[in-house]
Amino acid sequence: MRRTALAVVAAAVVAVPLLSTDYGVYLANTLLVSGVLAIGLDILLGLAGQFAFAHIAFFGIGVYATGLLTNRFSLTFPLPLLVGATLATGVALLIAIPALRLRQVYLALTTYAFAAVAQWVFHSWDAVTSGANGLRMSPTVLFRWHLIDDRDAYPLLVVIGLVMVGARALLENSRLGLAMKAVHESEPVALASGIDARRTKIVAFGISGCYAGIAGGMLPLFTSYIHPDTLGLETLVGILTMVVVGGLGSTWGVLAGVVVMGLLPELLRDLQVLRELVYGAVLMLAVMFMPRGIAGLAHRSAS
Amino acid sequence: MGLLAQALASGVVTGAIYALIALSLVIVYKSTDVINFAGGDVLMASCYVALLALISAGLPYWASALAAVGAAAVIGAGFDRLVLERIGRSVRGQDVLVAMVTATIGLSYVLKGAVRLLSVSSEVRSLPSQFLGPPIILGSVILLRQDIGILATAAITGAALFAFYRFTRLGRGMRAVAEDPRAAALIGIPIVRMRMLSWAVACAVAAVAGLLVAPKILMTPDMGIIVILAFAAAVIGGFTNFPGVVIGGLLLGIIENLVACTSRRKRSRWRRSSSSWWC
Amino acid sequence: MRRLIGAIVALWLVCDIGSARAWPVGDPHGPYADPGISDNEIVIGLFGPESGPLRNFGFDPMGAAQMWYEMVNKAGGIWGRKIRLVIEDDKCDPTTLNGVARKLVTVDKVFLLNGGSCTPAAVSAQEYVTREKVPFVMLNAAGDNALFPPTRYVFGAFGGTQFTVGGTLFDFVAKQLHVKTAAYFGNDDDFGSANLAAAKFMAEKRGVKLVAIERVPTNIVDVTAPMLRIRQANPDVVVVTSYPQPATLAMQKMSEFAFSMPIVFAVQSVPNPAGLVKNVGNLAAFKDFYYGSPLNDLTDGPRQRWVLKMYKEQFPDRTPTAFMSYGLPSAQAITYALLMAGPNPTRESFIDAMSHLKFDTGVLAGPIEFGPDKRDGHNASIFIKFDGTNSERMPGVYVNEYRSEK
Numbered sequence: 010m011r012r013t014a015l016a017v018v019a020a021a022v023v024a025v026p027l028l029s030t031d032y033g034v035y036l037a038n039t040l041l042v043s044g045v046l047a048i049g050l051d052i053l054l055g056l057a058g059q060f061a062f063a064h065i066a067f068f069g070i071g072v073y074a075t076g077l078l079t080n081r082f083s084l085t086f087p088l089p090l091l092v093g094a095t096l097a098t099g100v101a102l103l104i105a106i107p108a109l110r111l112r113q114v115y116l117a118l119t120t121y122a123f124a125a126v127a128q129w130v131f132h133s134w135d136a137v138t139s140g141a142n143g144l145r146m147s148p149t150v151l152f153r154w155h156l157i158d159d160r161d162a163y164p165l166l167v168v169i170g171l172v173m174v175g176a177r178a179l180l181e182n183s184r185l186g187l188a189m190k191a192v193h194e195s196e197p198v199a200l201a202s203g204i205d206a207r208r209t210k211i212v213a214f215g216i217s218g219c220y221a222g223i224a225g226g227m228l229p230l231f232t233s234y235i236h237p238d239t240l241g242l243e244t245l246v247g248i249l250t251m252v253v254v255g256g257l258g259s260t261w262g263v264l265a266g267v268v269v270m271g272l273l274p275e276l277l278r279d280l281q282v283l284r285e286l287v288y289g290a291v292l293m294l295a296v297m298f299m300p301r302g303i304a305g306l307a308h309r310s311a312s
Numbered sequence: 313m314g315l316l317a318q319a320l321a322s323g324v325v326t327g328a329i330y331a332l333i334a335l336s337l338v339i340v341y342k343s344t345d346v347i348n349f350a351g352g353d354v355l356m357a358s359c360y361v362a363l364l365a366l367i368s369a370g371l372p373y374w375a376s377a378l379a380a381v382g383a384a385a386v387i388g389a390g391f392d393r394l395v396l397e398r399i400g401r402s403v404r405g406q407d408v409l410v411a412m413v414t415a416t417i418g419l420s421y422v423l424k425g426a427v428r429l430l431s432v433s434s435e436v437r438s439l440p441s442q443f444l445g446p447p448i449i450l451g452s453v454i455l456l457r458q459d460i461g462i463l464a465t466a467a468i469t470g471a472a473l474f475a476f477y478r479f480t481r482l483g484r485g486m487r488a489v490a491e492d493p494r495a496a497a498l499i500g501i502p503i504v505r506m507r508m509l510s511w512a513v514a515c516a517v518a519a520v521a522g523l524l525v526a527p528k529i530l531m532t533p534d535m536g537i538i539v540i541l542a543f544a545a546a547v548i549g550g551f552t553n554f555p556g557v558v559i560g561g562l563l564l565g566i567i568e569n570l571v572a573c574t575s576r577r578k579r580s581r582w583r584r585s586s587s588s589w590w591c
Numbered sequence: 592m593r594r595l596i597g598a599i600v601a602l603w604l605v606c607d608i609g610s611a612r613a614w615p616v617g618d619p620h621g622p623y624a625d626p627g628i629s630d631n632e633i634v635i636g637l638f639g640p641e642s643g644p645l646r647n648f649g650f651d652p653m654g655a656a657q658m659w660y661e662m663v664n665k666a667g668g669i670w671g672r673k674i675r676l677v678i679e680d681d682k683c684d685p686t687t688l689n690g691v692a693r694k695l696v697t698v699d700k701v702f703l704l705n706g707g708s709c710t711p712a713a714v715s716a717q718e719y720v721t722r723e724k725v726p727f728v729m730l731n732a733a734g735d736n737a738l739f740p741p742t743r744y745v746f747g748a749f750g751g752t753q754f755t756v757g758g759t760l761f762d763f764v765a766k767q768l769h770v771k772t773a774a775y776f777g778n779d780d781d782f783g784s785a786n787l788a789a790a791k792f793m794a795e796k797r798g799v800k801l802v803a804i805e806r807v808p809t810n811i812v813d814v815t816a817p818m819l820r821i822r823q824a825n826p827d828v829v830v831v832t833s834y835p836q837p838a839t840l841a842m843q844k845m846s847e848f849a850f851s852m853p854i855v856f857a858v859q860s861v862p863n864p865a866g867l868v869k870n871v872g873n874l875a876a877f878k879d880f881y882y883g884s885p886l887n888d889l890t891d892g893p894r895q896r897w898v899l900k901m902y903k904e905q906f907p908d909r910t911p912t913a914f915m916s917y918g919l920p921s922a923q924a925i926t927y928a929l930l931m932a933g934p935n936p937t938r939e940s941f942i943d944a945m946s947h948l949k950f951d952t953g954v955l956a957g958p959i960e961f962g963p964d965k966r967d968g969h970n971a972s973i974f975i976k977f978d979g980t981n982s983e984r985m986p987g988v989y990v991n992e993y994r995s996e997k
Contacts, residue, residue, distance in 0.1 A: 031697035036692060058406045060413075113409060114347060120549055127541075141781040142736055143685065143711055145718065152754065159693070193406060212486025233718035236685045236711045246417055253414045257407050278680070282428055282642045293395055296411045296418070300402040371895045434647055434912070435863055436835050438870045447847060456847060497954060529812040530836050534644050537810055569816065 026163050036157040036275070038231045041166040042224050045173045047251045048260060049220020054249075055258035058184065060113055063104055063120035063246040066127030067097040067218040071225020072235050073138055074129065076135070076146035079229060086151040086165070090226030093218050101218020124245070131237035140145045143236035146229045161276045164230035169227055173220060177260050180216070189213050193258075194275035236268030254295045255302045262304025269303065319569040325459040327565020328466035329528075331558045332521035333542035335473065336514040338557050341546075342490040343510035348411045350420040351518055357423045358384040358519035359535070362439055363432055373442060381519045388515030389508045391419055396511075397504065399577065414448045420536065427533045441527035441589060446503025462515045462524045469520050470558060473513075477554075484509050541568075612969070625938045627702030633672045633929070635660070636695030638688070638706030639730050641680035647862070649683065649708030651911055652731045652918025653896070656705060658905040659922035669926060670934045675702055683708060684976075685715035696725050703941065705921055707732040710782060713747065720744045726927055726942055731917040734967075735785040738996075740968040746945055748967035749920040752887045754781055756857050757790035758991025759972035760883060762828050763798030767974065767985055768853055768881075770827035774803040776817065776841050777832040786832050789993035796992065802826050806838050818844040832857040839870045842953065846876035856882040858972070862913045868979050877979035883972045883989075886916060887956050889982050898954060903981045920959055921950040924968065956988050 024039045048066050074093035078084050084092075108119050131138050138144055149156040156162050178185040188209045191199040196206050228235070247270070255266020273291065277284050299306055340348045352357045357469065358380040365376035394416050427433050443461030477483040486497040489506040497503050501581045529535060541564060549560025629636040636744075637656060639649030648683035660674045668674065677699040679795060681688040688707070696703045696719075703726040707713035713732045720727040721744050729737070729747030738747050748755065764770050768930045775790060777783040783806055794801050805817035818841060821829060829845065829852060831838050838860035845854060854876075861867050861882050868877065888894035890913050898916045902909075928944040929936055949960045957971030 023488075032690070032694040033698075035693045039690070054410060055407075060409055077501075113406075114341065114551060115346060115547070116346075118543060118551075119410075121543075122547075141784075143714060143781075232689060234685060234689075234715040236715065238711065239684065248600050249414060249417075253410060257410065261381070275922050282641075282646065283425065284427025284680075285428065287419050289418045289423075289425055292418030292421065293415050296403075297395055297398045298417050300411065318819060320817060322813060326813055428642075428646070435837055435866055436870065437866070438839075440872070454847070525812075530839055532644070532836065534810075538812060570814070 020040070022167055027162055031159055034163050035231065036272070037157055038162060038166055040267055040271045041170045041250060042227045043225065043251060043271055044170055044264055045220055045224040046248050047255070047263050047267050048173060048177050049217045049224065050248055051139035051252045051257065051260070051263045052180070052189075053213055053217035053218065054252060055256075055263070056180075056193065058212055059109070059210055059213065060117045061108070061120040061214070062117060062245060063101070063108075063127075063243075064217065064221050064248065065240055065242070066124045067101050067221035068225045068244075069127055069237075069240040070100060072228050072240070073144065073225075074222075075226040076144055076229045076235060077137065079149060080144075080147050083147075083150050086149050086156075088147075088229075089229075090223060092168075092221035093226040094221055095298045096217050096226065097222025098219040101213045101221075102211060104218075105214035107211045109207065111212065113221065118157045119256055121242075124242070128240055131240055138237070141237065143234055146233050146235065149230050156230060159231050165230060166227055169223065173223065174264070181260070185209070185212065250292055250295075252294075253302060254299070256299075256304030257302065259281040259302070259304035262302050262307070264304040265307075316570070317451070320566060321455060321459070323506060324562060325462055325565070326544075326569065327562035328463050329354050329521050329525045329561075330516055330538075330542050330545045330564050331561025332466050332469060332524070332562050333539060334546040334557045334564055335470070337539070337542055337546050338522065338549075338551060338554065339510055339514035339517065341402075342552055343486065343507050343514075344392065344412070345409065346396065346416060347409075348416050349413060349539075350391075350416040350423065350515070350536075351514075351542065352539030353420040353423040354384050354387055354515045354536075355518040355525075355538070356533060357387065357427055357440060357520035357530070358515075359522045359531050360430060360433065360533075362523060362526075363531065364430070366439070367432070373440065377523050380523060381516045384515040384519035385512040386498040387423075388511035388513075391474040392508045392511035394505075395419070396507075403456035405450045424533050424536070433531075433533050438530065439523065439526040446459075458527065462528075465520070465524055468518065473517065474489065474554070476513075482509070486513075494557035592917075605745050623935075623937075625702060625931070626673070626935070631672055633669065634675050634677060634699065634701045635925070636679065636692075636699060636701035636704045636706065637676045637730075638679040638681045638691050639708045640683040640706070641678075643682040643684070645683040645709055647912060648860070649730065651909075651915040652708060653678070654707075654906060654909070654911075655902065655915050655918030656730060656922040658901055659919055662901065663926050664831050669929045670936075674926075679706075682711055682713070683704065683712050688712040688716050688754060689719065692719050692727075696720075696723055701725075702929050703728065703925065703938065705925055706730045707734070707747075709735060710734050710921075713737050713745075717742065717745050724938060726938055726945070728921050728945070731914065732761070734850070735781065736781065738967045739834065739962050743942060746921075746924070746961060746966050746968065748969055749924070750917045750955065751969045751972065752967050753785035754789040754993050755885070755967075755970045755972065755991045756859070756883065757786035757788065757832060758793040758993045759989040760832065760855060761790055761793035761797055761799055761858060761880075762989040763883070763972070763974045763985075764828050764830065764853075764855055765794075765799050765915040766767050767987065768828055768855075770799060770853070772800045772802045772824075772826045773803055773828045773830055774805070774821040774824055774826035775830050775832070776807070776821065776838075777806045778809050778834060779806040783832070789991055790830070790832070792847060792993040793991060798993060802806070807833060809834050809837065811837050811840070814840045814844055817841075818848065822848055826852060828853045830855050830857075831860050833860055835862055835963060837862060839867060840944050842867060842876060846871050846873040851879075853879040853881065855974070856880070858883045858885060864982065874979040877977060880978070881900050881974050881976050881985065883974050885956055885972055886954060887973065889975060889984060890916070892984070895954070916954050923950070923952055924948055924959055957990070 011203055025033055053059050071093040074096050075089040078089035132141055188204045191204055192206050192209050199206050251266040251270045252263050254270055256262030337348055337351050340346055361383040362376045362380035365371045365379045396412055399411045441458045443457040445457045447456045477487055485501045486506045488501055489503050493503055543566045545561040546557050549557035593639055606700040637930055639653045641645050664673045679691045681691050705728045707729045708731050710732050712735050713729050714736045714737045717737045721742055727745045731750050733753045734747035735752045737745050777786055803821045831841055902911050928941055931944040933941045946961055951958050955969055956973045970989050971988050974981045
């Protein structure tokens with residue numbers, strides 16, 4: 010059964026560039042970026058149980074680092090992304106060390122403040138980010154080729170996406186993943202069974218930041234412009250919604266959440282001014298009636 | 313010197329408003345463990361209720377204000393009873409916080425979306441100030457009657473809250489539920505009802521803050537972003553301690569105004585980032 | 592699990608088919624080189640903020656553009672072709688517009704794009720339309736960053752850039768109010784930076800000294816400090832160019848502090864003068880008050896009446912905002928250029944026609960004028976004296992002489 014599912018997904022992935030319009034490919038690209046972002050957020054939220062809001066800042070670091078390295082030094086493709094991801098991971102670890110001393114509500118609020126400060130930096134560091142004018146990003150260089158449009162970027166994004174999903178699957182049953190789950194269930198119990206809870210949480214923060222950084226590095230592959238306003242809470246809320254609606258802790262669920270919530274605006278297209286209202290209502294109803302998200306529904310209908 | 317004194321006076325007034333909103337957040341947090349991201353939007357929605365009552369229904373100001381506070385209380389109580397209650401029963405363990413916070417974000421979108429449907433929200437509006445008259449001039453400091461009125465109303469609201477929690481049976485019951493729900497249930501306090509009431513009180517306080525601040529900052533469906541500063545005030549004050557939160561609010565207002573008067577660019581940049589932050 | 596995946600795939604298909612519901616016109620093997628054009632139809636993608644906080648900047652201008660196209664269709668279309676609009680909502684958000692532009696170009700296969708009410712969103716589409724060689728005519732965005740330096744496929748500033756707004760303000764205060772010093776109150780974003788650049792240039796050129804420059808964020812709640820500093824600088828005139836909300840707060844403060852010098856507001860600072868009076872609540876504050884407008888008259892003045900009449904016929908149950916007629920000129924330009932491009936236009940010949948366009952809109956203060964290296968269409972303002980109840984047009988049309996050094 011899992012095999013059929015994989016086959017269907019594989020067929021869909023191949024079919025997108027063949028059957029869909031450029032717009033469909035563009036949508037698929039944005040879903041791939043959201044997918045990596047959401048899986049990263051879920052590692053922290055669903056796996057390790059830490060409620061933090063800094064994710065969007067790491068994403069921004071990834072975008073700007075990748076974009077600037079390509080702009081200024083025309084570095085060939087995986088390099089800017091790797092540098093961006095490393096930078097994002099480093100900052101995430103630095104933030105994690107003090108932040109994780111705090112209890113849940115303070116962790117949430119402190120990381121929220123950090124994300125605000127990061128957005129302020131993107132907004133104000135004119136010399137580097139070109140501030141409120143937004144940054145134009147030149148096309149990605151892949152050795153001798155320039156990746157110009159959405160179709161060029163799609164295969165690369167799929168490969169990165171698959172690697173990230175694979176890494177998440179490996180984490181699931183690894184020692185580290187189990188430790189994270191234990192910390193999530195109950196920190197005292199985890200400590201009693203010899204797990205270094207603090208270290209586990211810091212590592213979870215780092216991995217999550219790395220995912221966000223990589224997602225940030227994926228964006229310049231198919232977009233040419235980033236504005237700091239789009240690196241705000243609204244975007245983060247969008248990702249959080251995908252994770253919660255999909256089902257915390259379940260990779261398949263989260264990916265389903267990404268597709269459903271990512272395509273919902275397409276379905277709400279004609280609602281105009283009602284859109285905000287409907288989006289909010291969907292969000293509330295989802296947490297009320299699908300406590301384990303889409304993953305929970307699928308589980309229930311399977312058993 | 314004149315600049316400094318003026319900044320201090322203005323700071324205390326804005327600080328008092330931040331403190332009220334922060335109190336609303338803290339009441340919610342203490343009674344239900346939820347960070348209420350819709351706090352600012354409840355404030356916004358209740359201001360529009362007052363505006364509608366004033367201009368469409370033609371009610372006098374006091375009745376409109378009452379309607380706004382009542383509407384906020386109903387929104388709060390209803391949200392707790394219909395949404396949070398259900399989530400609390402169906403979601404397990406630590407994920408409750410995530411689910412409930414997501415629900416408050418949903419509420420914030422719903423309120424903003426609903427207000428945008430009103431034709432009055434299509435342009436910047438304001439509520440009339442109830443404290444008119446020429447400003448009082450003390451040396452180089454100009455004190456507006458409006459500001460004095462805001463300060464007095466905020467103080468009275470704060471004192472009333474304090475008295476309610478301290479001296480009434482209901483208030484003490486709500487406090488008991490916030491401190492230790494299990495023990496409170498054992499001695500027969502109806503937890504569900506107390507939580508609902510806490511949400512109602514918190515949202516009513518936010519509405520009062522909204523009525524005070526609306527003549528000053530003007531109304532748009534996005535005015536709820538002011539909640540960001542209230543979050544900061546609540547954190548400075550410790551998030552669970554009422555007097556601490558009040559001090560936090562006042563401090564924040566004063567610091568904000570002092571910084572604004574001493575450095576030109578920095579504050580506006582900081583404020584911009586914090587404000588464009590909340591959608 | 593299988594059901595879940597099935598459901599997702601089904602949803603995907605629904606969306607893809609849903610978004611493709613507008614069948615492409617134009618036979619790829621037919622006589623037309625570009626999509627979006629057939630023997631009896633030409634497809635235009637119209638977009639702007641239909642939802643979100645900035646809805647008011649775009650919703651009515653989109654309506655105005657719509658009614659112009661409708662009118663052209665009723666008159667028989669252009670070279671026998673009717674205009675068909677595909678309308679999308681960009682929420683004034685750069686990311687959303689990225690998607691919208693791609694959808695319009697590749698799914699709906701439009702011939703050209705007409706839209707955008709906010710600069711960052713318009714800038715974000717520039718690279719894409721240049722790459723795909725699709726004409727992009729902005730609706731009413733200021734668009735400075737997308738127009739300087741000029742690029743082949745992007746046209747804009749119907750109503751004027753922020754250079755125009757900032758520059759004309761100081762042309763006006765120098766020539767009409769004869770001031771020597773001025774205070775400036777504006778936005779702290781890119782929009783405000785462009786405005787200030789032109790304002791500084793024209794102030795210097797006309798011999799006005801800027802004694803205080805205060806820039807604030809859009810969501811500021813307390814303008815006491817900047818207004819105190821302006822009071823200390825004691826200028827001959829206060830020029831306000833911020834968005835409506837901070838501008839209203841500034842006006843309230845000036846009223847509280849009983850400022851006696853003239854006050855001049857930029858067009859974006861006062862969408863509704865009567866509303867401003869209500870929000871300030873003190874008629875005395877308006878004894879020496881002016882505001883700019885890129886239009887050729889008061890919004891209800893005799894030279895604007897034909898637009899209002901047209902609007903009432905098209906949308907009997909809607910009340911136009913002050914921004915309504917701003918949507919007309921870009922649609923006019925597009926239809927004129929399509930006429931000039933001849934019976935078999937291509938995207939390239941349309942661009943060439945746009946590049947030589949010069950006409951009077953009957954709506955704006957100055958003419959619309961493009962050139963081979965000029966992509967900003969309009970560069971003039973009028974000013975209106977407003978005493979709190981009555982508006983009166985000041986004589987003259989004021990121009991901006993600042994061009995970007997970029």
